[in-house]
Amino acid sequence: MKIISSISQKIDSRVAIEECLMVLEKEFTEPSIILCYFTEEHNEKIILSLLKKQFPKSKIHGCTSCQGIMTDDGFASNRALAVWVLIDTKNGRYGTSISQYQSVDTVESLTIKLLESAISDSGREGELPALVLLHATSGHEESIISTIDDFFGTPVPLIGGTAADNHNKGNWCIFTQDNVVNSGISISVFYPSCKVSYSFHSGYAPFDISGIATKTNKRTLYEIDNRPIVEVYKEWTQMSDLINKDQNLLEHMAQYPLGRIAGYMDTVPYFKLAHPTKITHDGGIECFADINVGEEIHMMYGEKDQIISRPQRVINSAIGYQQISFAPIGGINIFCAGSMMHIKSSMLDVCDSVNAAMHEAPFICPFTFGEQGRFTGGENAHGNLMVSTVLFHY
Structure with missing residues (x-):
């Protein structure tokens, strides 16, 4: 199993996605799932079209990010696009689903449909996923999470971030390989061939x-x-x-x-x-x-110093401080847009501390208008100004 991340600040969306995908030129296996985060200046339809053309069998999940993105390569402010690729050649399986909000469906019934669709897409019906990734537009996250918990009957670890734009003007979107929507829900289910650890904190x-x-x-x-x-x-x-x-x-x-x-x-x-x-x-x-x-x-x-050091502390919490036995493959971090704007001049320091905590393993981090995750006590929840982390490791 392998995770690769890449980031670009090229102005043209086609050039930016092509630059990101150059890191995959030496890979002979099509990715199991691709995550893509980008700021509002980029064209989501061009991005998705190019991803589908190059990787027609891969699952794809994308979401807009506020004023930048962070990966293990650094913090890119303003116009930015990044991809996170998971290649699982063993028995791992992944599935995605997406829908615009429909007047005929309640949020709860739509969430159930999407869960069933994502699990069917993974080919692992009847099994609990190791992780659910949620990206929705703002407004119904609590209901979605409650429905996810009820659907599985036991809290399955969750990570997610609410779609964001640069200035809270509604210029956000989400996508999977099947569609692009500006108001709706997208879900991915993960059945990876490795261990998954998680943490969710406010730091305030x-x-x-x-x-x-x-x-x-x-x-x-x-x-x-x-x-x-x-x-x-x-x-x-x-x-x-x-x-x-x-x-x-x-x-x-x-x-x-x-x-x-x-x-x-x-x-x-x-x-x-x-x-x-x-x-x-x-x-x-x-x-x-x-x-x-x-x-x-x-x-x-929240003191600025606490907010700056928070992502590293959240990762350490996910690892359980068992540094010797931790063999990281990579991770996903979700970081609040408001917190990022508050400490923007220190984001390079944040990136350095995250890289140290991740043992230099690849990660991706969008900046969102709401964060979803699983607390230490086992509760899945939605909050603001939070940090959510999932680590894939042996």
Whole structure:
């Protein structure tokens, strides 16, 4: 089994994908699955067409990334395109599926159809996959994850990232070898001939401030403890000047997300985060994650140094700190776009630390508008400003 990654910053999409695929010229086996991440400037139809032409039997899964991509070759900001190729010549199997959101289907029924289709595509019906990779457009990730868990009856490890663009303007898309969609769900199932380890962390610490959500509407929070959320958030962050309708909260409030307790390690809580993105016309704060009435909301804080070192700590957690027995093949990392923008000038340092933790094995890392993964306690979840990692190893 072999994993190869490659990245390009060529302006032309055709030239960029061809440059990425040059690393495969010496390979005699068609890839089992190809992951492709790219910024909004690139043409997804050209990318997919070229991938299918060169590798007609490979499974393909793609998703847009915010303002750059990272691989073991480095951090490429702005116009970027990267591929991650897994070649599994043993008994590994892989399957993909994709669909636009359909008015005739609920999110739950569509997710079930896609799971059944992806498993059928892999040829491993009746077996639990070792990993599910999810890329969806923003809005229904919690329902999708809950349906995936219910479908398998036991939590199958999950990794994923919500499709992103450069400035939260809707210029995102997802694709597989079968289709390109701008609003929908795509799923891959992995049955690899190696071990899979995973980790999912926020890396943010709670302030000693919390309250109860008393008025919400899906991803918009209106009141905490029966007080207007904008008033509460200004008070909690002490950043009144930056919290108004004219500011892009996505870029300015990455340091101050809202946390909900996802579980406990012994008596210590760990959190899933909600990233404030904008103030709505009716005085709410919209996030990239659902918030429900009755949930306890914690004020969270992330120091830049903690955010920079977080990916390495997440990888170490996935490895279980068993460095001697860890023989890496490669990995997938999902990194929040908001966190990346907050520490963009330090992303080369982040890349160096990830390479060290990965023992220089190839990896790929898009920057997404929501992250999905499996916590140490076994829960699959969706959050914001998170890091999710999956490692393939012997």
